Amino acid sequence: MRKFHSLTRRIEGWGRRYQNLRWFPFSKETETSKNTTGDPILKGDRSNLESTDVPKRVSRCDRCQTSRTRQAQSPVMFVLAVVSLTSVVGHRFYNQPQLAVGTQAPETIRAPGDAKVEDTKTTEANREAARKALFPILKLDTEVSANVDRELEKILSEIEKLRETAGSFPFLDPEIISLPSQRYLRDSEEWEWRTILVALEQETSEQLSVAELSFSQPDVEKKQGASLLTPALQQAVAELQAYRQATSPEEFNDLLIEISRARQGYTQALSLISEVTGDKFGKEYGVTLLDLREETWQETKQGIRSAKARILTQGIPPGLPDYLLQEAISIQLESFVPALTEPLAQDILLKVLSAKANLVEDQEQTKRRAEQAAENADIEFAEVSKGEIIVKLGEEITQEDFVLLDHFGLSRRGINWTGLFGSAVVCGGAVGIFWLVKRRVSPRLRRRDHILLLLMSLTSPLLAVFGVPYNNLPAIGLLVGSFYGSTLGVTLVSLVTGLVGFGSVGVSAIALSWEYLIAGVAGGTLAAVMAARMRSRDELALLGGAVGLTQGGVNLLVNLIISANAGTIWYAILPEAVVFGLSGLAWTVVALGISPYLERLFDLVTPIRLAELSNPNRPLLKRLATEAPGTFQHTMFVASLAEAAARELHCNVELVRAGTLYHDIGKMHDPLAFIENQMGGPNKHDEINDPWLSAEIIKKHVSEGLIMAKKYGLPKAVRDFIPEHQAKLLISYFYFQAKQQASQRKGRPVLECDFRYDGPIPQSKETGIVMLADACEAALRSLTDATPETALNTVSKIFKSRWQDGQLEDSGLKLEELKTIAEVFVRVWQQYNHKRIAYPKAALEPQQASK
Helix, strand or coil, X not given: CHHHHHHHHHHHHHHHHHHHHHHCCCCCHHHHHHHHCCCCCCCCCHHHHCCCXXXXXXXXXXXXXXXXXXXXXXXXXXXXXXXXXXXXHCHHHCCEECCCCCCECCCCEECCCCEEEECHHHHHHHHHHHHHHCCCCEEECHHHHHHHHHHHHHHHHHHHHHHHHHCCCCCCCCCCCCHHHHHHHHHCCHHHHHHHHHHHHXXXXXXXXXXXXXXXXXXXXXXXXXXXXXXXXXXXXXXXXXXXXXXXXXXXXXXXXXXXXXXXXXXXXHHHHHHHHCHHHHHHHHHHHHHCCHHHHHHHHHHHHHHHHHHHHHCCCCCCCHHHHHHHHHHHHCCCCCHHHHHHHHHHHHHHHCCCCCEEECHHHHHHHHHHHHHCCCCCEEEECCCCEEECCCCECCHHHHHXXXXXXXXXXXXXXXXXXXXXXXXXXXXXXXXHHHHHHCCCCCHHHHHHHHHHHHHHHHHXXXXXXXXXXXXXXXXXXXXXXXHHHHHHHHHHHHHHHHHCCCCCCCCCCHHHHHHHHHHHHHHHHHHCCCCCHHHHHHHHHHHHHHHHHHHHHHHHHHCCCHHHHHHHCHHHHHHHHHHHHXXXXXXXXXXHHHHHHCCCCCHHHHHHHCCCCCHHHHHHHHHCHHHHHHHHHHHHHHHHHHHHCCCCHHHHHHHHHHCCHHHHHCHHHCHHHCCCCCCHHHHHCCHHHHHHHHHHHHHHHHHHHHHCCCCHHHHCHHHHCCCCCECHHHHHHHHHHHHHCCCCCCCHHHHECCCCCCCCHXXXXXXXXXXXXXXXXXXXXXXXXXXXXXXXXXXXHHHHCCCCCCCCCXXXXXXXXXXXXXXXXXHHCCCCCCCCHHHHCCCXXXX
């Protein structure tokens, strides 16, 4: 029996050496020496690892089998994806007629019977033409009319104030001074008025004393000779001289004062009129406006209001040119205002009515009338008698011919294999592109992940098939970006958009609307890029609002670019953009609603779910802190080490933290079996004194942890940390204890497999980091006064042992990364192990009160 066990161990040793030669990256002596001479992690003698006292490396048969299984699954999933997508994208090729419109008849075809068939395509075209031919039904916008009323009344009110400032006209009795002379005296320039005063002074200088004004005598004398030649000036001087002769000096002085006041008010009003009505208006109509008699102005003002009311009642359509509006104003004013003030009234109305369209489309009435017009459109029928020729040999088949052929089943419908093959090629190319991207960014997707991605890819083409205009690209981007990262999310959104555009040809005009697709892909891309960065569902809700704004804005922008009629943009395009933006928001709400169910159903993890699982108030973590406090403290320190290393290597920090917090929950099944929970009490394993049983108890924390994790619904990505952090490590303490007992007394053979964990070894960088952190935690805690170099040497030895034992071969960690991890671990240890100042004993003793 003893010889049999010896032979078995030799065979196992040969097998392990064969596996080492085949798989170990440093199996050749030259490579071993090359990589171990300067690297502290791999420094050491390889022969020591093959001695009888050191356990051999683990076998990779299981891992090879797993890899072959994944490779076998890839072609199956690829074919399934291509077939599924082709069945949806290429749906229009399933029942296509060979004798379609525009093809030539291969033979003369006669009608097998009488028929009168409605030509639904032509009828629908007639109905659509009737809808488009209908002019929009307009209605008055009372708010615009009210704004025009307020603006007009404001202008008229300011003109009234200006006329009050200028004073009424005539300001004197026309029997004393004629109207032309009054207008001249008020409107004349200052130097002309001074000339008149000088002319009057030449006869009676003493009478001018009451009307003294500041003027320069030399300036007046310069212009006097020329000014007196003006008939208006001569007429005014003559009338003033006549009045002076007919009345007393006091009354004449009062007259001059009245004229001066009228001039001052007129000058002030004339300077303000441009500010109120505009420079151009003030220059053209300022004098006329202020010279109007009061009754003429009141008539003009009332006429302006009446003409405005009529124009607004009739309505101003959008985009009405100014020259047409001016013609309408002129026609309305003819019967309301005097001819003298008609140009003035026209400019006032044009000023307040320009670009003030008060007719807007009544969408409900327009839609109802359009449907009525469509119902009244002519229904087209194709008629034929039995034996009558439908189409002759070589003739091109028309729409009417096709209707009859299809009615009699003569259009030769069937599968268009060419078109279907083309669809398969397009879908295969899209799937191939996605596969290439997936292999680079996320090669470890499971079968259920592929199924979920395929299902989400099928939803948008299916919506297009049924003519739903509001694609769900935002939901796809948000879900895929949240589950698998932004790169896969953007890739899938882009590829699905292309497939929708290809598959929607011939389905419906709505599904082919490129502005809808462009806006949808913009919203989906934004959702995919940002979803992976969100850390709470509140942030995802805000992202939904941003997606809606993006979709609506892009839709509006595209429509503005392609729109031909700028006058109707805001009435036709803006509501559509708002609705499309709301659809983007609605799809994100749907994605948020189904996300928790998909996470459970497909066993997915998102940053948000990982953050929720890392909450220390979770029931399982609270139990761990209460039932196994030593393990909980060990877990927290391991989490600090692993998080820092994961952040340095740009790994999934949230996953590392959550996985580390739960990696030792299985120790709750027997907390006192682990040294960190014994709190200085008796060691349970000393009482057992059976290394095989002790090893089973230690290994059981992995199996019990998996059971507990499944019971509490932890996702598989988090559950993987429980077995992989121990990999297939040897429980060396009890292994060597068993060998020592076996050497002292012959008994049960010591098999290495009895003292190794069941694995698997780490399958990702994240679980590999946690395995290294778990191994280094106790060693680093035991170093109190050690230097950083000593700590780095200790960590490097542990890393070397794990590497040479083959525990990191499937983790994806490289030697350069192991060096980085070791440095990070030592840095974190230094932060925890900083020196503290010891308090003097005197400071800790109570002080006696001074006497």
